[in-house]
Structures are given as structure tokens and as C-alpha cells.
Amino acid sequence: MTSRKVGKPAASKSASRKAAPAFLDAKRGVSTWAQASEWLRVRGIEDIECITPDFAGVARGKMMPSSKFTSNTSLSLPSAVFRHTISGEYPEETGDFRYDPLDGDLKLMPDLSTLSVVPWETDPTAQVICDMVTTKGDPVSYTPRNVLKRVVELYTERGWKPVVAPEIEFYLVAQHEDPDYPLKPPRGRSGRTITGGQSYSIAGVNEFDELVDDIYDFSDKQGLEIDTLIHEEGPAQLEINLRHGDPVELADQVFLFKRTIREAAIKHGVFATFMAKPMQEYAGSAMHIHQSVLDTKTGKNIFSRPDGEPSEAFFNFIGGMQHYVPKALVMMAPYVNSYRRLTPDMACPVNNAWGYDNRTTAFRVPNSDAAARRVENRLPSSDANSYLALAASLACGYLGMINGVVPGDPAEETVNEGTVDLPRGLLEAVSLLESDAAFAEVFGQEFVNTYAGVKRGEFETFMQVISPWEREFLLLNV
Template identity: 60%
Template sequence: MAKRTTTTSRKKETPRLRGAANIEEAKAFVAERGIEEIECVVPNQAGVARGKVMPVEKFFGNPVMSLPNAIFYQTIAGDYPEEELDRAVPTDSDLLLQPDFSTLCVVPWASDPTVQVLHDAYHRDGQPVENAPRNVLKRVLKLYEEKGWRPVVAPEIEFYLVKKNLDPDYPLEPPIGRSGRPEIGRQAYSIAAVNEFDDLFELIYDYSEAQGLAIDTLIHEEGAGQMEINLRHGDPLDLADQVFFFKRTIREAALQHDMYATFMAKPIARQPGSAMHIHMSLQDARTGRNVFSDRQGRPTPEFFAFIAGLQTHLPAAMPMLAPYVNSYRRMMKNSSAPINVQWGYDNRTTGLRVPPSDAAARRVENRIPSSDANPYLAMAASLACGWLGIENGLTPGEPVSGSAYDLAFDLPRGLLEAVSELEDSEALKDVLGVNFVRTYTAVKRAEFETFMEVISPWEREYLLLNV
């Protein structure tokens, strides 16, 4: 097996193994591979796959399927905010789910020949379901399309490999690599630490190539057993789909090697949290020119207004960027994670970083989202904030040249505070959709109530005999 370079980058071209232009191409795709079953998938609010598995003949007999409206009201624990669900869907009626054949790809870990295809949700009158995360991102992208612009994004996803853990009362631990020993210290950018799991990463690459997914680089991050995969830049909807598929892929590959891959924001105490950094720029749809640079290569007013929009509105967008109670454990002082919406040039301590680049690649990196975020909603929220900055001609603060970790918090410190800010943001309601915000915040409040039912080890440790 060839050894990897520092960033574990593969150079060979990925064959076109994903997508079909229409149902006839989809039928040919399936027939060529002897496919027996089709996973009809729709991502819910948590970015979890919901849907049905159907025989090929039944699927192509009627590729539009139906599922209860309640799938977009379900919490991560499988419950529902009953009051909101009763208000919005009193009859628990069905939605129509139509396949997006551009997402068609094989399921390489399936025991029988199987493909998967993402679906979009519609009401029976043909209107898109406002609560569906994929539709929320499409809604934001349409705002840019109306200006003649195309957003370009590149996500970076961090995750941990951990030993299998069947008892949630016990802390997670790093897995055993080929040396027979777990990591005990931080191994940022270590080739030896990556090589501990060579067989796993080869399987991840094989699964990814089989699905037509393009990994740019793979590195070992700071934490013990913490890795990062970077994806090539492109269209936000396509990249959100890829992140969705990659999460499934990495989890499945890890299980094949008797370990877990987790995208929890803070899975292990006293280890760094996991982020999903999102690089963003804008292209002129007609010329392909970077809207953030003028013809002389200087930053444009749109570039600075985009940053200002992020600074102004990201605190209210936090429920989409840090969606769980655990997410806020990542963003603490001295934790290598941003605690504010300061910005700076090549400054990794700020929430908003402008990486060094030439004028054609000028972009903004949003370092605030955690890896547990639904990629559709994290991208939609980030682009919505930037759009509001441009639309309203906002001006950013001064760039930070020193450590932003020494500056004050200006992000919500917990989930309920974040939810309240989103509920109070008329600007984000207008861009993301009033019904979506109402549903999403109801789901988040219900999840918080479930969390409050659990007594933590900290409470037993410090309160049991002391109060």
C-alpha cells in the first residue's frame, strides 16, 4: 500500500460514479450494476437519513414516495415537540418525496447490490416543504441566483475514531491502532498516527470512490484519534450532499474495523472539539469572476459586507451551527475553538478567517460550525448571514491581528440562549422561512428538555454529598 503524503492527498481522477440526468439514465445506471434495491433517503433536521428501502421494480414503477410530515419534526432522540406538531400537522398527513437523480450512487457497504438517492420533499400542491433542510438551502441559494451569483463552498469535517462503547455512562476512549496501543497524546498532522489506521482509511477511500465522492485531503487533527477530511470546493447543495454521504460512509467504514466514528462536537473531555469549517466565496454566474475581488485584485465592498453579515447574524444562527447541548462544550476559553465573531487575515483564533490566497480564490472561512451540524442547515445559515450583510450594505469591525481567544465571548453560551436569539431574529426568519424557524426551534427546545432528564456524572461527583 502506498504511503501517504503529509495531507494524505490522492491525485487520480475520481470516475463519474454518481448521478443521473433523468429517470431513463437512472434506470441504465441501475441495470448496468445489477442493482436489486434502492434506498430512498431524505435528510431530516438532524441530518439523519430517513426514508424507505424499495425493490428496483417497485421504485421505477412510481419513483415518487410518501412519508409522514412528522419526519421533519423529529428530535435526535426520536421524540416530537407535540404541541408544535399538533398545531402544524393535526392530521399527520403525508408529504411527497421526489428523487433527485443527480445524487444517485451505490451503497458500497450493502450486502446486496444497492443504490441510494436523495429525495426532496413537496406538499401535494407541488410547493416545496419549507421545513426540509435541503429545501432551506435551496431557498437561500435562490437569493444569490437572483443577483446573478453562485456561492462556492469547501467544507472541512473533523471527527473522532473511538473504541466501541456500549454503555453511555462510560467515557469514550481512543481506539487501538495497528501498533496495539491507543494514542495518549495529541498528534496533529502526524503521518505515523494516520498510518495506525491505514486499513480503515483505505476502506474510506474505496467506499468514497465507489460513490463518486471526492476527498481532497485527509489529516490527523489535534485530538487523540481525531481526523479531518477536506472536500474540494464547489456548489453548496452538491457539497452538502457529499458531507451527508461522507458521514454515513465514515461511520460504516469504522464499524467494519470494530470502532466508532463520531461527529459529536465534544466527545472526549480535555480533548479538542470537532468542527465543520466552511470556506465561502461568490462567483459571477455569467463570467465566473470572484465577486469578492475587483479587476485589480483588491477586495470588493461585497467581500467586506459579507463578513459584516456573518458578524451581525451568526450569533442568532447558532442553533444551525451548534445544534446540541454538547456543541457548546466545544466553544470554551483555551479550547482551540472560536468564542466570538471577530475576523482576521490568516488568523485561526477568530471565528471568521480570511485565508491567504490570490484574488481569484479570495474567500471567508467560517470556523464556528461544529461537526455535529446538519450540513444543509450550516451552509444555508452561513450563506444567509453573508447575503444579509451584502443586501443591507453592512460594514465589518476591524480585523484582529492578535489572539481573538483573549477577547470577550459574543456567541451564545448554550442551546436555549441560541434558540432564543434565532426566534428573535426577524431577518433570519425572512431568509430561512418563518415556518422552518418555528419548527426547528421547537425541535431544539424539545431536545433540551430530554437532556434535562439525565443526571450527569458532574452532578453526582460534586453535589451528591456536598449540598
């Protein structure tokens, strides 16, 4: 057989064309303003939502044409946006809570790594999450995303990298307009009203197949990754688990997931609610947070020793959770309604105990290998601002590690009966946050002052409402 040289084949027209830059295919995030302009252009994006989370996790910001967004436009919000309550009121100045006497502007600084489409809009629309900075460009210390960044930076300074994985529970409920009437479960595709007791039921999820499909579709188009979705114990109560990763990125995802799930639900004629306790006869909704810490240089989990056994840092992290979380609980259970979930004999813990694979404890250590050793904080409720809940949880573990806090013994039996080891109400929780000087260091004093003032204002607003219980039992009996 004679050999012959094989010449290089002629390039096809399609192959000879210059390949499109990778960033144009990205569903989420670009690196530069030039890339942002091109990314928007190829998608025909007409409008941009520049959003930032307020204390409640509500998206605040401005919408504008994409051409204006990329033309170096300065975007601002008044500082009072971060001082009003969930009901839109402005509380009285109390204690160390004060308003900016000029109500000056805070600037929205887009984080281009969060740029994505808004898939439920009819016109081509994109969104970008913004940080809040002063007119001089300095981070505004008390805004939620910056509070979390501050805590993450404390880890970075120690050569640590925190890793988190949130799990978010929520209810689907029938649409209604009158808040005086209790919420009701919706009807599924079978036409029947959904009932409870369907934990991990595939049939329960299938009742809302089309809605769940839209959640997946909307999420995929935004570059959001769902790990798993399950049916929880309550009627039409679902849970979404997110893949572990960087705390700020995961807080961003929870922020966007809440918007996504609400929009998908409305499209199908129901409401999605993240209230901690939307229906009194059923379990509340949590936002469990799995946490581990890596060594920045080696990438290894500092919760495990080289021989695979738990490390001192692991136990100190748990000690910090036990000692500090009850004092920081208001950042994880931020409303009066949150404490209706934290009651004995329900599905959530009411203690500050820890244990191995013990779901009755506040801080559970799941079964895992050494590389995946982690601590699950089971106290946060799904109504919490994801940035603040993650900041609080990580800060408590951090304080435990740097202060060498030794935990109690792990609980080997049920510990969720009898005494409640946590604040029983909003005002008590606010006072505990203010009482520990360590929180002023890790969160910033201005945040503690501002957050406490807003929460007290929300409590006073709640106290203006007369409940059905009061009318039923006090009206003719006292």
C-alpha cells in the same frame, strides 16, 4: 519514392460496436428516469435506498426493489418525521411550534443527479437523495435540503453563485455500549491506544491505514471527492477536506460522507463520531466552511476588484457574518454538547471577530490570490446538519451584502481569550434565531418555528438526565 493513397483501415469488431452511453460509466448521477433504469440494470442493482436528511442530518426514507423504484411509484413520509428530536421524541407544542393536525404525507422526490451505489452493502444496492414536496408537488419549506436551496436561490436572483468547501473533523473511538462511561480512544494497528498531540502526523493516520483505505474506496465508488485527509490534534481525530463547489452538492457530499465514515469504522471494529465534544479533555470537532461568491455572468470572484484588492462585497459579507452568525448559531451548533466545544482556551473560536490568516478568529481570511479570496467560518461544529449549517452561514453573508453591513477592524492578535461573544447554551441560541425577522425571510417562518420547537424539545429531554458532575458535587455537599 512513389506516393500511394492510404485507404481507411477496416474497422475492428470492437470499434464498430456502438460506444456505451457516457452516463452508464458515471459513478454518481443520471439525468432521466430512462437513464436511471439502464444504470441500475447494468450494475445488477437489486434495492434502492430513497433517503432524505432530517433536522439532525439522519438519513430517513424508504428502501424498495429497483424495479418498483423505476415504475413511477409514489413515495411518502409523515410530516412528523421533521418534528421529532434526536432521541426520537415528539416535543410539546410551544410558542409557534405546531404539528400538522392530520400528520399528512410529504412526498419523497428523488434527485436523480445523486444516484450512486451503496458500496458497503453485501447485496447490490443504490441510494438516491430525495427532496420533500407536498402532495401537490410544491417544495416543503422547512426541510433541510429545501432550506439550503432557498438560500442559494436568493444568491441566484442577485446574479451570484456561492461556492463552498467544508472541512469535517471527527473522532474514531473504541466501541462501547454503556453511555454512562466516557468514550476512549481506539487502538491503532500498532496495538497501542492512540494519544493526542498528533496534529498533521502521517504516522497518526497510518495507524488506521486499512480503515482510511476503505473510506477512500467507499467514497470513490459513490463519486465523492476527498481533497485531503489529515490527523488532527485529538487522539484518533481526523479531518477530511472536500473540494469546493455548489453548496447543495457539497451538503449532499457531507451527508453521504458521514454515513460512509461510520460504515468504514464499524467494519474495522471502532466507532466514528461527529459529536462536537466527545471527550472532555480533548479538542472538539468542527465543520469549517470556506465561502466565496462568483458573478454568474463573468464567473469571477466578487470578493476581489479588477485590481486584485478586496471588494466592498467582501467586507460586507464579513460584516454580515459578524452581525448575524451569533444569532443563527443554533443552526451550526445544534445540541447542548455543541456548546461544550465553544469554550475559552480551547482550539475553537468563541468570538465574532475576523482577521487575515488568524485562526483565533471566528471568520478567517486565508492567504490566497485574488481569484481564490474567501472567508472561512470556523464556528460550525461537526455535529451540525450540513444543509442547515451551509444555509445559515451563506444567509448571514448574503444579508451582510444586501444590507451593506460594515465589519469591524480585522484582529491582528490573539482574540480567543476572555469574553465569549456567542450564545453560551442551546436555549439562548434558539431565542436569538427567533429574534431576528431577517431569518424568517431567508429561511422561511415555518422553518424557524419548527426548528426552534424541536431544539427546545431536545433541551427538555437533556434536562431529564442527571450528570456525573451533579452526583459528584451535589450529592453530599448541598
